[in-house]
Amino acid sequence: DSGVTQTPKHLITATGQRVTLRCSPRSGDLSVYWYQQSLDQGLQFLIQYYNGEERAKGNILERFSAQQFPDLHSELNLSSLELGDSALYFCASSPRQEGGYTFGSGTRLTVV
Amino acid sequence: GESVGLHLPTLSVQEGDNSIINCAYSNSASDYFIWYKQESGKGPQFIIDIRSNMDKRQGQRVTVLLNKTVKHLSLQIAATQPGDSAVYFCAETYSGNTPLVFGKGTRLSVIA
Numbered sequence: 001d002s003g004v005t006q007t008p009k010h011l012i013t014a015t016g017q018r019v020t021l022r023c024s025p026r027s028g029d030l031s032v033y034w035y036q037q038s039l040d041q042g043l044q045f046l047i048q049y050y051n052g053e054e055r056a057k058g059n060i061l062e063r064f065s066a067q068q069f070p071d072l073h074s075e076l077n078l079s080s081l082e083l084g085d086s087a088l089y090f091c092a093s094s095p096r097q098e099g100g101y102t103f104g105s106g107t108r109l110t111v112v
Numbered sequence: 113g114e115s116v117g118l119h120l121p122t123l124s125v126q127e128g129d130n131s132i133i134n135c136a137y138s139n140s141a142s143d144y145f146i147w148y149k150q151e152s153g154k155g156p157q158f159i160i161d162i163r164s165n166m167d168k169r170q171g172q173r174v175t176v177l178l179n180k181t182v183k184h185l186s187l188q189i190a191a192t193q194p195g196d197s198a199v200y201f202c203a204e205t206y207s208g209n210t211p212l213v214f215g216k217g218t219r220l221s222v223i224a
Contacts, residue, residue, distance in 0.1 A: 002155065033211060043156070043201065043214040056211050090155050100146050101212060103155030 003027065004104035006091050012110045018079040021107045025072055025093030031055070032074040033094075033101060034066055038087040049074055081111045120199060122219040131189040133218045135202035140183060142204035146212065147176060147187045150199045159187070159200075189220075197222045 003026035013019055025032050034046040045058035049068035060066075063081075068074045078085060088108050092101035125131045137145065143164035148156035162169045162176045162185075169176050175188040185202050199219050203212040 002157070004155070035214075042216050045211045045213065048211050058211065092155075100158045100161055102158070103148075105153070105155050 002102050002104060004029075004091060004093050004102050006089075006104035006107050008107060009105065010108050010110075012112060013081060015081055015083060015111055017081050017111075018077065019081065019109065021076040021078070021089050021091075021109075023074045023076070023091030023093075023104060025074070025091075026102050029093035029095050029102070030072065031094045031096060032068055032072070033092040034060075034074070034076050035090045035092065036087050037090060037106070043090070046076070078109070081109075083111050085109065086111045120217050120219045122221055124221045124223060125192050127192060127194060127222055127224050129192055131187075131192045131196070131220060133187045133189075133200050133220065135185040135187075135215045135218075137183050137185060137202065137204045137215065138213065139204060139206060140180075141206050142213075143207060144205050145176070145178060145185055146203045147174075147185075148201045148203060148214075149196075150201065150217075152198075156201060192220075192222050194222045194224055196220060 005024040007022045030051045033048045036044045046060040047066050048056040052068050063079050066076045088106045090106045092103045094101045146161040147159040149159050150156045160171045160174050160176050167178050173190045177186045199217045201217045202215045205212050
């Protein structure tokens with residue numbers, strides 16, 4: 001157990017739907033990062049939050065959004081889902097805005 | 113758990129042999145590098161890191177070499193074991209303030 005908790009582990013939904021993925025960082029970690037891992041793209045950075053504020057944005061689609069709450073957990077919202085959104089979504093946390101990350105075990109999203 | 117099934121280069125080694133996994137990084141300004149191991153159904157796990165003011169760093173059975181001239185990283189695993197079978201990613205960042213950028217990954221397969 002890495003200390004980073006992601007729920008749910010698996011999610012199957014239809015095109016056009018909206019889902020929310022949840023991440024609880026390691027105790028004491030202020031930074032949360034979201035990554036998408038698909039067959040052809042490897043690990044792609046989506047977005048970073050630090051202590052509740054957005055710090056960096058990567059290749060995140062406009063249909064996707066995220067937030068970090070006062071208790072430091074984070075949610076990634078994916079809407080108007082398309083088949084191509086099927087992937088593993090990982091959350092990672094770190095104590096500061098820098099340094100190595102600790103990853104959760106991911107949420108596998110399947111859009112049908 | 114399920115594997116991502118990434119289309120990756122594969123390195124096959126005999127159990128007990130040494131493994132060398134290579135990575136070409138993209139940003140000449142990157143100054144902090146990390147190797148991660150991802151087993152099937154799990155999130156990436158930190159193995160070893162190195163800063164750009166070093167060219168070699170050793171851990172337990174692992175060594176990372178950095179050649180800034182040609183923007184090249186390598187991970188050496190001594191006495192490779194079946195438990196080392198996984199996908200290995202290198203990641204880079206600049207001054208730790210930018211999110212980690214991951215390489216494509218290499219699948220290591222250990223033959224018993």
